[in-house]
Structures are given as C-alpha cells and as structure tokens.
Amino acid sequence: MHDLExxxxxxxKCSHCGLCQAxxxxxxxxxxxxxxxxxxxxxxxxxxxxxxxxxxxxxREVLDRCLLCTNCSxxxxxxxxxxxxxxxxxxQVYQGKRRDPVRRQLLRRFMxxxxxxxxxxxxxxVAHKMGWTPEELPAPASKPFxxxxxxxxxxxxxxxARVAYFVGCxxxxxxxxxxKAVINVLAHNDxxxxxxxxxxxxxxxxxxxxxxxxxxxxxRKNVPVLAGCDVDAVVTDCTSCxxxxxxxxxxxxxxxxxxxxxxxALAEKVWEVTDYLNQIGxxxxxxxxxxxxTYHIPCHRGWTPxxxxxxxxxxxxxxxxxxxxxxxxxxxxxxxxxxxxDFKELAAxxxxxxxxxxxxxxxxxxxxxxPACRSFLRTQFEDGQVTHPIVLLAKAYGI
Amino acid sequence: MKGLAxxxxxxxxxxxxxxxxxxxxxxxGDATYYVKRGKPDxxxxxENTSEVSEVMKYAFHNAIPVTPRGAxxxxxxxxxxxxxxxxxxxxxxxxxxxxxxxxMSARVEAGVVLADFHKAxxxxxxxxxxxxxxMNVCTLGGNVATxxxxxxxxxxxxxxxxxxxxxxxxxxxxVIAPGGLAARSxxxxxxxxxxxxxxGTLGVITKANLRLLALPPAHRTAVVACESIExxxxxxxxxxxxGTLPAMIEFIPQMAIVAMNNYITPPLITEGQAYLLIALxxxxxxxxxxxxxxxGICRRMGVLDIRVIEDEKEAETYWTARSNLGGMLxxxxxxxxxxxVAVPRDRIPEFVREIQNMxxxxxxxxLGIAGHAGDGNMHPSIFFPEVNSEAEKEAQETVKxxxxxxxxxxxxxxxxxxIGFHKAExxxxxxxxxxxxxxxxxxxxxxxxxxxxxxKLWKDGR
Numbered sequence: 001m002h003d004l005e006x007x008x009x010x011x012x013k014c015s016h017c018g019l020c021q022a023x024x025x026x027x028x029x030x031x032x033x034x035x036x037x038x039x040x041x042x043x044x045x046x047x048x049x050x051x052x053x054x055x056x057x058x059x060r061e062v063l064d065r066c067l068l069c070t071n072c073s074x075x076x077x078x079x080x081x082x083x084x085x086x087x088x089x090x091x092q093v094y095q096g097k098r099r100d101p102v103r104r105q106l107l108r109r110f111m112x113x114x115x116x117x118x119x120x121x122x123x124x125x126v127a128h129k130m131g132w133t134p135e136e137l138p139a140p141a142s143k144p145f146x147x148x149x150x151x152x153x154x155x156x157x158x159x160x161a162r163v164a165y166f167v168g169c170x171x172x173x174x175x176x177x178x179x180k181a182v183i184n185v186l187a188h189n190d191x192x193x194x195x196x197x198x199x200x201x202x203x204x205x206x207x208x209x210x211x212x213x214x215x216x217x218x219x220r221k222n223v224p225v226l227a228g229c230d231v232d233a234v235v236t237d238c239t240s241c242x243x244x245x246x247x248x249x250x251x252x253x254x255x256x257x258x259x260x261x262x263x264x265a266l267a268e269k270v271w272e273v274t275d276y277l278n279q280i281g282x283x284x285x286x287x288x289x290x291x292x293x294t295y296h297i298p299c300h301r302g303w304t305p306x307x308x309x310x311x312x313x314x315x316x317x318x319x320x321x322x323x324x325x326x327x328x329x330x331x332x333x334x335x336x337x338x339x340x341x342d343f344k345e346l347a348a349x350x351x352x353x354x355x356x357x358x359x360x361x362x363x364x365x366x367x368x369x370x371p372a373c374r375s376f377l378r379t380q381f382e383d384g385q386v387t388h389p390i391v392l393l394a395k396a397y398g399i
Numbered sequence: 400m401k402g403l404a405x406x407x408x409x410x411x412x413x414x415x416x417x418x419x420x421x422x423x424x425x426x427x428g429d430a431t432y433y434v435k436r437g438k439p440d441x442x443x444x445x446e447n448t449s450e451v452s453e454v455m456k457y458a459f460h461n462a463i464p465v466t467p468r469g470a471x472x473x474x475x476x477x478x479x480x481x482x483x484x485x486x487x488x489x490x491x492x493x494x495x496x497x498x499x500x501x502x503m504s505a506r507v508e509a510g511v512v513l514a515d516f517h518k519a520x521x522x523x524x525x526x527x528x529x530x531x532x533x534m535n536v537c538t539l540g541g542n543v544a545t546x547x548x549x550x551x552x553x554x555x556x557x558x559x560x561x562x563x564x565x566x567x568x569x570x571x572x573x574v575i576a577p578g579g580l581a582a583r584s585x586x587x588x589x590x591x592x593x594x595x596x597x598x599g600t601l602g603v604i605t606k607a608n609l610r611l612l613a614l615p616p617a618h619r620t621a622v623v624a625c626e627s628i629e630x631x632x633x634x635x636x637x638x639x640x641x642g643t644l645p646a647m648i649e650f651i652p653q654m655a656i657v658a659m660n661n662y663i664t665p666p667l668i669t670e671g672q673a674y675l676l677i678a679l680x681x682x683x684x685x686x687x688x689x690x691x692x693x694x695g696i697c698r699r700m701g702v703l704d705i706r707v708i709e710d711e712k713e714a715e716t717y718w719t720a721r722s723n724l725g726g727m728l729x730x731x732x733x734x735x736x737x738x739x740v741a742v743p744r745d746r747i748p749e750f751v752r753e754i755q756n757m758x759x760x761x762x763x764x765x766l767g768i769a770g771h772a773g774d775g776n777m778h779p780s781i782f783f784p785e786v787n788s789e790a791e792k793e794a795q796e797t798v799k800x801x802x803x804x805x806x807x808x809x810x811x812x813x814x815x816x817x818i819g820f821h822k823a824e825x826x827x828x829x830x831x832x833x834x835x836x837x838x839x840x841x842x843x844x845x846x847x848x849x850x851x852x853x854x855k856l857w858k859d860g861r
Binding site for chain 1: 417420424442535726729730
C-alpha cells in the first residue's frame, strides 16, 4: 500500500462486470457510477498511473467518498483489493496532508502516543463539553482503559492459554467497558491475559487519511511489542484493528523492510476476541440471561472466515438469550471510521436504512464488534443500547 | 458543453446532471470497456418518466444522441455512448410499483435491480424466473432491452416471455404504453416485444409490467462430473429427451471447477473434463422423481461422479460460485472475452466438440466453454494468459470462427447478451442484408433523427 505500482496488474483484472454495485454502501445511496469500485479503479489508473487526467478536486472527492468498508473487495470475483488500492492512491495524492495542519497534528499525537492519552482524553472531554466534537462521538471515559488495567491478568483457574490483548484507541478512551469485559471473560475462561506496554493506534485511521508514513511509524511501535510477547494468540475486540494486523500490516511496509517478516508472523496469531473464544471454547458455562439482542456485522470482517458468525455461536451458548436476526445483518451502518465526519449527510442516509432494519427486530440491544459502528448507531438509537458482544457475555457471567 | 449542462439542469435537478470529466469517464461503457469505450457529454439521472420525457424532447430538438443504461453489466457494449451525447442512467427509477398476486403480475420501474425484485416477489410466494448471472446488479429495464435470460431459460424461457406491457419514452419525448396487464393480447403489431431486445435504439423503457409464476415449493441441486466434454453434452441431450426438464442445467469446464472449488465445501473432484450443475424445482415428489430419472441416465452414461445437495443453503454456494465464474477466472487469466452463441439443443454435442477442436489449435489464448447447456446457450469464452497484439489477433479470429460455427449449426450470434456494438458485424451474418434493411426502416419509423443509442445493432448503427 506504500506504492500504487505493484497494484497495476490487479487493477487490470477488474473486468468492469459491475458486481460491486450490489454491496457498495456509497453507490447504493448515490447511484452514481463514478463512486463505484470499477470506476474508481479505472480513474486511479488513468489519473495516477497513466496521467491521462489531472488530479482535480472531483478526483479527490471520488477517492475520499469511500468508506474503505472492503465490501467491494469481498464481492469482486476477480479479487481486486479495492480498499488497499484506494488507500495507496490516497497516500500518493495526499502524502499525509489530507487534513489541515491542526487536525493532522491532533490525529498524529492522539493516535501515535499512548502516554498522551490521559491528557488527550481530558482535552477530548473539554472539547466534547464545548460541543467541538461531532455529536456522534461519545464523551471520553473519565479514566481510559490503560490507566485502570495494566500488565498481567491471571486466569481464574489453571491457565490453558495465554494471550496478548491489543487495546484499540476507541476501547481505550471511549469504551473501557468493552476492554474490561474482554479481560474478565478471558480470565473467567482460564485464559491468562497480557496487556503489552508500548502499544499505539493500529494505524487504520492513518491509513484512511492516506498517511502511510504514520501507519509505518505505528507498525514500528506495535509490531515489535506484540510479536515480542510469548503468547498463543493476540486478541483485539475491534474488527478494524484485527483487520489491520491480520491482513494489512505487512503490506503497509516496503517489500524489503526488516519488520515485514515479523509483521507476517504476528498476523498468524491475531484474533478478534469472540472469534478466539468461540474457537478455543468456553470452560465456564454461562448462566441464563433472559435478554434479546440483534447483531450488526461490521464491514471489516473479511480478514477471517469465522468472525462474522463468532458472536452468534458464542452468545448462542447463553441460555435464554435470544438473537433476533436483522434482515441485512452485514449491511454497512455508514460510520466508516471517520467517514461520517467528512460526509455527514451520506453517512446519515446509510445509517437510516440500518436503523430501520434494527427497529424492525424490536431488539433493545444491538451488538457489534466495531466501536465506530457502536458510537454512530447509538446516536440515533435512543430506544436501546449498542455494545460489544463480549459485554453481553460478561453480563451473563455477572462479571 | 457548458450550455448542455445548464440546459439539462433546468429539466432535472442540477445534482443529477453530471459533466465533470471524472463522471463522464465513469460512464464510458459496460463490461466490454476493454474493446471500446465512449465518452458522453453529460450524464443525467432521471427520477421519473416526465423527466425522461423532458430530456428526450430537448435531445430530439437539438439532435443530441441519447444512450440509456441500467447497471452497465452488459457484455455487448449496449450502453457504450459511442457518439457522445447524453447518457441516461436509469438506476434512480428503482421502485417496484405493484406486485399483484391475484393477477400474477408486477409493475416496476426500469431501474429495479433483478435480485431485489426476486426477493420482493418471493416474499409473496411468487416467482420471476429470468436469472442472468449479473442478477445481483442488473436492472429489469436492461433485462427487457436485451431479452436477458440466464440458466432458468431451459425450463422457463427468457425475459421476453415475461413482459406483458411497457412504458416507453419515444425519441421525441412522447410517452406510450404498449401492452398492458392482461394475460393475452392480439391487438395489432406487438410493439411491447419489439421494444424487448431493442437495446435502447427505439426509445427509453421507463416501466415494465411483468408476468409472475407461483414459487416452486422445493429445490434440489446436483453436480455431475463427466469424463469428457462430449459425455457432458450427450448427457444433457439424454436428460432433456427423456422428458425431464430441470430448472437449470449449467455446463462447466474443468478449468472453471478449479476456481469454483474455492467457494465449495467439500471441493469437487477435478478429474472430470466437464461438469453439469443441475437444479430441480417443483414439489418434493416431483423433484424426487426427476432426481431418480437423472441419476439413472447419468449412471447409464457412465459419468465419473454425482453429488446431490439437499440443503438449500449449501446449494446456494454452488450457484453463487457459478454466478461469479466469469470474474473468478480472471484471478487466473489477464483478460476474457465472453461470447453467447446459442445453438439448437440437439447440436450441443457437435458444437462443443468443434469448439474443443478449435481450442486445441490455439497458442496465444485459451478457448473455454461454459454456459446454459439446457437451452444450447453455450458461452464460449476466450481467455488471455497474457495480453499482447498477437493474442488479440488470435482472439478476434477465434471469435469469428466460433460465431460462424454457431451459425452453421443453425444457431444465433447472441442467445441473451444482445448485440450492442460488439456483435454488430455478426448480426449481418445471421440476418442477411434484407432483414437488416428492414430493421433500419423500423428504426427510422421510431427514431427519425437517429438519436437513440446510435452505433448499435448493425455496422453503421443508424
């Protein structure tokens, strides 16, 4: 993703069959071919590889008006990695300067330095109270996850596995309840948890910004920290962080980068937490929880074949808890990381469809493994709660 | 073309008129873009018939070419704006206006996506059979304009068989509604079915009335692995001659099975030279009887392997893989040209044999054949391991040979994709000059200024 050129052959594989029209959330609102993967690929080739058309404001809009949801990449029968090509194109066009300098600095500092989080959390808190942050973002937690939990959390019984927990930025600052549930449920099921020090943002937001140097900086911090742990698995509660480490990390680095083999080895160990628990099995039988819920599958799910069904299977083990399926559980909610801040109306329109589907179920609890979906849906879902599946399991356990 | 954007902006909301170079680039054509692409001067996304009518009046007055399009998933270049002008993107006219269970009919706008329509009628226990493999994206308007078909053709026929009536905007902007919602009509020339297959050259289809069937209660899928392509062709003939009419019979070559196996668990054996993917539908008793009959025939023919899939969800994975075949093969090849020569059913084995002979003489490209064996709609495809001028030359020669072969067997140059610009030359071969002249006069009667989708159907396209 650091360079477009290696994607040239893959882009040529797009046969313009147009099947991407079936799943692109942006196209399904706009109905404009220009905002469709096949046209984006073609334009990126014509503008950035061949120079047939100059880089214009409209071209930048075509690049930006993409959620990087990966739906088209998964739909494409020829397997064109559209999201990676768009990230690479953004990198080439913006070279890290998509935002104005102030916002860019904020992003860099916020994401790249965990120690700053306390301070940033406070700043975020003030900004939130002053109404400077988008309404879709909840107020930062009074104390971030990393200030409350550190080091090693022992298994409840004899440890049968040992995992490292990668704490995403959203869990750390906005949703420490998810993080707490993760470590408690893992420990309760006889799994020892390590929270490695020195981890920073996974790099996904920077990738979306077209700031590959920043992504690489983050990789140089995260990869040694996580790969250096003597553990059976690395778990995360966030599907986007998971995708980043499992499917994208190595590709963000140059081919001859010495960190690349380490990133590839790390990818082998990465799991989303419900997927991991489902695979390893529960040792503690969950007590009954008479609650109904529905499940929204985050878009960043293609990096493992089992993550989309994992919460269904795992929570299916809770007696009396009832899943009411959405008509289209895998349809995008419109958040797309920070997409909803840049394309407010479009994101809200996409969300409207999702919310109608959710309300149809009558469920008061919506589960999803993506914190961006969680906060974006929650803003307009006054009649209930949106949370992570692991939180419901923790609730069943009463921990 | 600033004036054009301004003028169109008075007829249709400004944000639905696009003239930025990037947007014009994106509307260059369909899945034949690698052969030829066009460049419109404006793209308009109308939301209702009166907007289409206004745009047509304007285009007619100013003699501006107009190319209507649905999803642009076509394989013949039907929506490629060869002469610039206005592209009418019909996707925003995507409402299902009525599903009438008592009349077994539906009224839809042209931009409704076929798969969405399938879902909507299924909810009411009804069934709309046409299922071209682009069904997740292609539009009903596009289906009517090309008389699209798909694997269901063997039992249920093509889109044309389900069109009861249409609403069409003529080139001068007037709106007509040939046909209706009655099951039968003998009221003069059948304009409805003249527009079906007209590929946007006579007017803009804005609405369609479609016939529906009752949803068959049960389905079953089977895969037959054959030791040779001939054996597969003969098996199809035997099944059909024996009186069993499967809902779908797809012919899949060995090369494609390797790709499809990525979607199928457990993978199919790869020793077969050809495979038949068969769907049965009807009541449980009916499909059981059909399955027994087909299994008997397959055993007599000495096929390599038969797998019957009872679970409908599992069966779906086979059909999804089949739908994605064209694109999937591109994971192994650099480029593909998809043809859709159709031959009479009894000539399938001969056609397949000749194609295989032809394939063995090629060195730069690969000639494969996969398709709707049940109705002789065979889809020979040419794949490029590498793209270069020698390969292009061999591919072009091969396309011509394939078409000539199909015609010599009493077939047609297009079973379901339509002619577009891609097969314009071949239409002359099939119809001859007298018929082509007649078609041109019909075109002239509807479109005196020649503004509707110029450059299509026949060589000069006007």
